[in-house]
Amino acid sequence: MPRFLHTADWQMGRAFSRFETEDGAALVEARFEAIEKLARLANEHRCDAILVAGDVFDAQTVADRTIRRVFNATRGFTGPWVMLPGNHDAALAESVWTRARRLGAVPDNIHLALEPGTINLEPQGLAILCAPLTQRNTYSDLTATFNSCETPEGLVRIGLAHGSVQGLLPDEIDSTNPILPNRAETARLDYFALGDWHGTKQIDERTWYSGTPEPERFRNNGAGYALIINLSGPGELPAVTPVETARYQWHQWRQTLTVESDLDQLLERLQALPEPSVLDLRLDGSVTLAGEERLINALSVAEARFRSIQCDRSGLQLEPTDDDIAALKADGYVGEVIEHLRTQQQNDDAEAARDALAVLAGLLKERKQEISE
Amino acid sequence: MKLRRLQVEQLRQFRQPFVMDDLQPGLNLIHGPNESGKSTLVRAIRAAFFERYRTSSVDDLRPWGDSAAAPTITLDFDARQKSWHLVKSFLQRKRCDLTIDSTSYSEDEAEEKLSELLGFQFSAKGVSKPEHWGVPGLLWVEQGTGQNIEQAVEHAGDHLKSALNSLVGEVASTGGDELVEQVKARWSELFTPTGKPRGDYQKLEKEREEHQREIDGLQARIQKYQEQVDRLGKLTHDYERTRQERPWEEAERQLEQAKERYRQVEKLEQQQAQEKEILKHLQSRQQLLRQNQEQLESLNRKLDVRKAELEKAQRALEQAEARSPSVANSVQEAKSAYEAAAKKVEQARLQETRSRLEQDVQRLDQQNRTLTQNLEKARQYQQELEKAREQARQNQIDVKALKALKDTERQLKEENIRSQTIATRLTWQLEPDARLALNGEPLEEQGERQLLEDSSLLIPGVGTLGITPGGEDLASTRRRLSTLEQSLTEQMKTLGVDYVQQAEHRVMAYEAAERTLQHTRELLKSVAPVNVEQLLADEKETGARLQAAKSELQNSPAPEPGQHARATDVASAEAGRARAETRLAEAEAEERKHQTELLTRRQSRDNAKAEWQQLQDEVHSPEHQKQLQNLSTELADIDDKMGRLAATLKAREQEIQEARPAILKQDIERYQRSISTLRQAQEERQRELRDIQVRLEAWGAEGLEEQRNERVAELEQCNRRYQELHRRARALDLLLNLLTEKRQALTRRLQAPLQKHLDHYLSLLFPQATLEVDEHLRPGTFTRGTELGQIAELSFGAREQMGLISRLAYADLLQEAGRPTLVIMDDTLVHSDTDRLEDMKRILFDAANRHQILLFTCHPEKWSDLGVAPRDIQAMKEQGSTNPV
Known part of the structure; x- marks a missing residue:
């Protein structure tokens, strides 16, 4: 009854450039924690082994410290780990793996599948057919050799590969490192553990992408899981259980504000979001000066609550109402300027006009407050 | 109001x-x-x-x-x-x-x-x-x-503006200017007054560039790293394959074969070279013999040549000897011509000396005569001078005294006249024999006397008559008269004259003597400028020189009479002698040349004769004939040997040609190079492999890609911040421009009415002038x-x-x-x-x-x-x- 944990695409060494330094660091830290969490889960689920289907590292030349920390993070699970080089960390003549070995960072319980072939974990009852990437890009199906690869009787045949299953994934995924969709069948695999696709995805009853354990982009919904696979024996169908591993949820919202209630709705949604969130918000449409003020207040609150919130308002026009303008007491030529900017928001340089209007409104409001004081 | x-x-x-x-x-x-x-x-x-x-x-x-x-x-x-x-x-x-x-x-x-x-x-x-x-x-x-x-307008500003507003129907913005200032202040945080980014805005722009540079640098290194990794992969593959295939062994086998073939060809070439050497030897021997033969045969021709040369020399000698008498003659002639010219020069010199002496005698004689005459005249003048001097001395008189004398005389005369007028006149006319005596002095016949003093007239016979002259001044006149007479007498005595006219004569005589003295002195000076003694000395000296000249003339040899009666002058005589000398020298040179030629030709003839004789003896010796015969035999033998050797050489040459030794040699080199290249390539791979591995290890330790990712993150942060500022900058720029523009437009509208009124007055004060209202009115x-x-x-x-x-x-x-x-x-x-x-x-x-x-x-x-x-x-x-x- 072999049981193992399937994970992939850790992408260690990645930096999160679109966030503020502090947020980026926290997101990096979360990835190390994810490894520790995987080890913990494997223990909890009494797994025999952990298979990592490629892209452990985001690049070949990551810092020594990163290499050491990755292997340190695996200590929680003392059973065998099998790590497969993916396209980011291919087993080249000189690679992150050879460096890890030179550094002496790789614990004995971790098997590096640097060459195509089979790793037999007899005590665990697993024969792991590995198709590591040994070049940066491969245009042939490396798993083709699985078909002719024999494994000892009594061990379940597990395929471990990194690449794109042909014809199933969206086109935007590059077509390098192709994998035959029914490889599990042709190679008589009991389970086929895949990496490269960052969301958890089932290809067929024996073939799965585990996805990355900690989300790192806004696309690919379904990231943040690991798979626990139970195999009752060779030839039996696997029982696959996704287990959540993510610390942060990544959200990307696109919203158009037209009427006052749109803004209310948005603010409610914001309110409902859990704290460990990374939010990318893009707004368009238009908002009144009062609405803008509410929005800014709400974003300010959200900034403190969430891990990160980014809001792009460049498409959101400022539409001061007559009341707004009256409230600002913008008479004379200042009034003309406001009118001019309102109109200009419809034209080419809408962004500058919108910002200018915001600045002007801010100044007028300050003045109003001063006067009223 | x-x-x-x-x-x-x-x-x-x-x-x-x-x-x-x-x-x-x-x-x-x-x-x-x-x-x-x-x-x-x-x-x-x-x-x-x-x-x-x-x-x-x-x-x-x-x-x-x-x-x-x-x-x-x-x-x-x-x-x-x-x-x-x-x-x-x-x-x-x-x-x-x-x-x-x-x-x-x-x-x-x-x-x-x-x-x-x-x-x-x-x-x-x-x-x-x-x-x-x-x-x-x-x-x-x-x-x-x-x-x-200005101040007043500022204080009235709001009221003016509101007046203008109501007039133009515009509304100036409430606190608009303050707003412009605020925007301007915010704008200034981002821009310099000239509109260039400043502060963070500018710094970020620079930082962005720096980050980008760093990233580019890292990216380049990553690229290199990846290239090296690829190179490592390829090298490892190549190295392993070569190690198994050992491609240099085949090359080594081929090298051996080529070397063997080349050794055979080399042997042939050695033989060929030896025989070529023999042939060369024979050729040189043959050449030597031919030369000998030719030399012997050439002796006869040489003998003829020498004979002809001898005859030619003989003829030349004879010609020269024939010219000898005429050469000697011309020398003789030139010599006598020269002697004649020399004699002529001597005569001309003699003649010149004599004529000079004759002239000297003549001149000195003349001089001597003149001096003698002068001397005589001088002596005569000297006597005259003495005479005149004596005359002057005798007639010397005091001119002042003379003048005093004359005055005295004149006064006396005047006094006499006066006395006559006052004197008592006594006239008488006596009978022929009557006698009278006045004051003892007998009077005769008739007469008259002026009486000034008491007189007595004795009439004989009668007695004596006393006469006493009357008149006032008679006594004083009588005294004066006597004083003057006395004085006159004294003065004449002093002057040494008996009467007045005598003194005047003496004055005239003195003056004449003085003039004569002056004239004579001048004359003397004309003949004896210094003095008579000097003149005398001059005369003596001239006489002596004359004597000397005369004796010299006497002693000088007289020119030969008749010959060269009118002797030519010395210069042309000298020129004639120089010409004769030149001619003589030429003649003598010609003679010397002739003698030399004669000697030379004689020598040539003797040499030619000796040479001819020597050769004549040699040619006709029996040894010479025998040598010639031996030579022709030996030559025939050599010709035969050479013919055979050439045939052998040609055959072997072809054999060597066909084996292509140069190509064989190239083959050997080619195989050798191939072997070393193959081995070196493999060694090179091994070395490069080591190098790359070492390098990659070092580079890998730097974590280049992770570094790059971090830099990219920094750049993006920088970019975001920059974009924020940039957006703000653009917004502020736009806002400021708009506010300024609208405000200016408003000001212009507001200014118009005021300008109108201002122009009205200004035209009265300064026609043609303009005064513009500024934005603050x-x-x-x-x-x-x-x-x-x-x-x-x-x-x-x-x-x-x-x-x-x-x-x-x-x-x-x-x-x-x-x-x-x-x-x-x-x-x-x-x-x-x-x-x-x-x-x-x-x-x-x-x-x-x-x-x-x-x-x-x-x-x-x-x-x-x-x-x-x-x-x-x-x-x-x-x-x-x-x-x-």
Whole structure:
């Protein structure tokens, strides 16, 4: 009854450039924690082994410290780990793996599948057919050799590969490192553990992408899981259980504000979001000066609550109402300027006009407050 | 606004009520001397409006020393079609009462009405200051401040603008300028005044570049790293394959084969070289023999040549010998010609000497004769000189004494004559034999005597007659006469003469002798310039030289008579000798040459003969004949051997050619190189593998890609921040531009009416000039012809005039906007010249059609042609005192 944990695409060494330094660091830290969490889960689920289907590292030349920390993070699970080089960390003549070995960072319980072939974990009852990437890009199906690869009787045949299953994934995924969709069948695999696709995805009853354990982009919904696979024996169908591993949820919202209630709705949604969130918000449409003020207040609150919130308002026009303008007491030529900017928001340089209007409104409001004081 | 009546009391010098009424709607000229209260009236009007009734800061209004006074001002005026009556009291009685038509206001409410009417503010505390004065500050010109318009316009700014607003129908923004300043301040945080990014904005731009550079650097290194990794992969593959295939072994086998073939060819080539050497040897032997043979055969020809040479030399010798006598002859001739020429030269020299001596004798003889003559003459002159000297000495006389003598003589004569006239005359005529004796002296026949002294006349026979001469002076005359006679006698004695004429003769003789002496001296000097002794010496010397010359002539040999009778001169004789000498030298040289030639030819002939003889003997010897025969035999033998050897060589040469030794050699080199290249390539791979591995290990440790990712993150942060600032910058830029633009547009619209009024007055003062209103509605740039500048740069007078017309323009503007206007001028335009003042009067008169103008002055005569009657404060005061209110 072999049981193992399937994970992939850790992408260690990645930096999160679109966030503020502090947020980026926290997101990096979360990835190390994810490894520790995987080890913990494997223990909890009494797994025999952990298979990592490629892209452990985001690049070949990551810092020594990163290499050491990755292997340190695996200590929680003392059973065998099998790590497969993916396209980011291919087993080249000189690679992150050879460096890890030179550094002496790789614990004995971790098997590096640097060459195509089979790793037999007899005590665990697993024969792991590995198709590591040994070049940066491969245009042939490396798993083709699985078909002719024999494994000892009594061990379940597990395929471990990194690449794109042909014809199933969206086109935007590059077509390098192709994998035959029914490889599990042709190679008589009991389970086929895949990496490269960052969301958890089932290809067929024996073939799965585990996805990355900690989300790192806004696309690919379904990231943040690991798979626990139970195999009752060779030839039996696997029982696959996704287990959540993510610390942060990544959200990307696109919203158009037209009427006052749109803004209310948005603010409610914001309110409902859990704290460990990374939010990318893009707004368009238009908002009144009062609405803008509410929005800014709400974003300010959200900034403190969430891990990160980014809001792009460049498409959101400022539409001061007559009341707004009256409230600002913008008479004379200042009034003309406001009118001019309102109109200009419809034209080419809408962004500058919108910002200018915001600045002007801010100044007028300050003045109003001063006067009223 | 029209001020009708003004009353003040208990105010400075106006302790008693003072009234100025019947003020005209247009111009009012109010004059009074200094201290008469002109400025006090102006101050009173100002106080009535500007000062709060309850203020205690108006002590200056109080009459001097009157602490109980309540300065009170009462004004009656028309404004807004209503009649206004204002009574304002300060200090002791603080009150303000205002009646508009029939409605009354008091205290603060009254004051508010006033400030609203005229457009000014009250001071919150203390006395009212210029910044409170608003519109009146602009229209009420204090003494000496007419030119300072900027401040006044600024203080009236809001009122002016609101007047303009109502006029143009525009609304200036409330606090718009402040807003512009705020935007400008925010803009300045991002931009330098010239619009370049500054501060963070600029720094970020730089940082971005720096990050990008770093990333590019890292990216390049990553690229290199990856290339090296690829290279490592390929090298490892190549190295392993080569290690198994060992491609150099095949090359080594081929090398051996090529070497063997080459060794065989080399052997052939050696044989060939040996035989070629033999052939060469034979060839040289053959050549040597042929040379010998030829040499022997050539001896006969040489003998003939020598024979001919001998004959030729013999002939030449004979020819030379034949020329010998003629050469000797010509030398002889040249020699005798030379001797003759030499003789001729000698004779010519002799002749020349003699003729010179003869000339000398002749000349000296002549000289000697002249000297002898001179000597004789000199001696003669000397005698004459002595004679004349003697003459002079004898006749020497004192000329003064002579003159005295002559005087004495003349006096004597005169005295005699006088005595004759006074003397007693005695005449007698005696009988022939009568005798008489006078004073003892017998008298005869007849005669006459002058008697001066007592005389006795003896008449013989008769007795003696005494005669005593009478007359007064007789005695003195007689004495004088005798004195003169005595003196004359003495003088003559001194001079050594017997009579006077003798003395004169002597004088003449002396003078003649002196002249002779002078003349003779001159003559002597002409013949003996120094003296006679020198002349004598000269004569002796000349004589001696003559003697010497004569004897020399005697001794010199006489030229040979007959020969060369007329001897040629020495120079041409010398030339003749030189020519003869040259000819002789030539002849002698010719002879020497001839002798040399003779010797040479004889020698040549002897040599030629000896050589010919030697060869003749050799050729005819038997050894020579035998040598010739041996040589031809040996030559035939060698020819045969050479023929055979050549055939062998040709055959072998072909064999070598076919084996292509050069190509074989190249093959060997090629195989050798291939082997070393293959081995080296493999070693090179091994070395490179090691190098790359070492390098990659080092580079890998740097974590390049992770570094790059971090840099990219930094760059993006930088970018985000930059974009934020950039957006803000663009927004501020846009906003500032818009605000400025709109504000300018507004200002331009607002300026237009004011400009119109300003132009109206300016054209009266300075035709052709322009004065532009700036954005703060102040007169700004002034142009006149080619002049261009600010008002502040003009003269004081011109500035004051400009200030005034600007104020009038503001008044027009305000009036046009329905605001009340009252123009007050306190002694203005004192700095204007007559012409300008004339123009200003026209302007004032023109303005007075629209505004009430109060013009206070202490120079009423200057304003006499203003078209209004001047009002005298002094007179009004007196009138007031007679008619107390």
